[in-house]
Amino acid sequence: MDTGAQDCVVAALSSLVHGRVDSGQVTREPGRQLRWVAAGTAxxxxxxxSGAGEVGLDWAVVLPSLAQTTRVITYDRAGLGASDPVPRPTLDAQVRDLVALLDKVGPAVLVGHSWGGLLAQLAAFASPDHTLGLVLLDPFHEDTTAEVPLGLRVSSNLLFNAIPLLKAIGLFDRIAANMGRTLAERCTDDPETQALVVEAYRASYRTSAQVATIRAENRLANTCTREVRAARATSTAPDVPMRILTATRGKPPALRQRAGDLADRTATAFPRGIHVVVPDSGHYIHKDQPAAVVDAVRAVLAQADGKTP
Known part of the structure; x- marks a missing residue:
């Protein structure tokens, strides 16, 4: 486990959160460690x-607000951030890792972005007793691939295939630093805290194995269609409060329409599912419109806790 990355993330989040930030790990087979951090107590x-290739720190914009009213846990999937790598990520292993985390932290509301939104659903199917509610942010759906324009698919594949090379020649470190700065600026105006966030982000992608996992997870998203369809066909969605938030910017019209239709379908599969379109938001809703995400999570928490019908 990359304890240096873990320490950097704890330091960055501690500078953003009013209260203690905890950290820990879940031991997976064969002695592999899955790293998590947490803030808040209720x-x-x-x-x-997080989404494909992204780390727990990606939630830094909304985590402090959520931690004011409940305990919030974010984690790095295998091979990313401080968590130990695996030879090859698989959908089944990622779902089992998430369920193992839920075994440790107790029944919880699951909040997933993009690829993480799919993992949240599959974990809810696999372990309904550990799922109190769901909030899905522009979630990945296996049936959207056909609507992605060919040119966009080709350019995306070229980019992800080039990532290890960019890391080898030193260019990826500059990209990570720029992305870390953008994240930091969305979190705070304080220069010292911004520096901690940037350092934590860079530490999360310091090694070649971490960067290679970005490509591997995105490839997994492109090859999982049959497996996910089978899981949906053989699973029953738990009767828990559930909201899907979808974006309005950054997608071709046909893809945006298809994503909305699939979000409607997913919401309908859950007895208490609701689809909400978030105005003026791109794919990263938790960064573009953090208040909308915080409100949705708190609404689901209130229903899960029996405070509202």
Missing amino acids: TPPVVLI
Whole structure:
């Protein structure tokens, strides 16, 4: 486990959160460590699940607000951030890792972005007793691939295939630093805290193995269609409060329409599912419109806790 990355993330989040930031790990087979950090104390807890190739720190914009009213846990999937790598990520292993985390932190509301939104659903199917509610932010759906324009698919594949090379020649470190600065500026105006966030982000992608996992996870998203369809066909969505938030910017019209239709379908599969379109938001809703995400999570928490119908 990359304890240096873990320490950097704890330091960055501690500078943003009013209160203690905890850290720990879940031991997976064979002795592999899955790293998590947490802030806040109230229950029920919330588990944040990042998009493909992204780390727990990606939630830094909304985590401090959520931690004011409940316990919030975010984690790095295998091979990313401080968590130990695996030879090859698989969908089944990622779902089992998430369920193992839920075994440790207790029943929780699951909040997933993009690829993390799919993992949240699959974990809810696999372990309904550990799932108190769901908030899905522009979630990945296996049936959207056909609507992605060919040119966009080709350019995306070229970019992800080039990532290891960019790391080898030193260019990826500059990209990570720029992305870290953008994240930091969305979190705070304080220069010292911004520096901590940037350092934590860079530490999360310091090694070649971490960067290679970005490519591997995105490839997994492109090859999982049959497996996910089978899981949906053989699973029953738990009767828990659930909201899907979808973006309005950054997608071709046909893809945006298809994503909205699939979000409607997903919401309908859950007895208490609601689809909400978030105005003026791109794919990263938790960064573009953090208040909308915080409100949605708190609404689901209130329902999960029995405070509202």
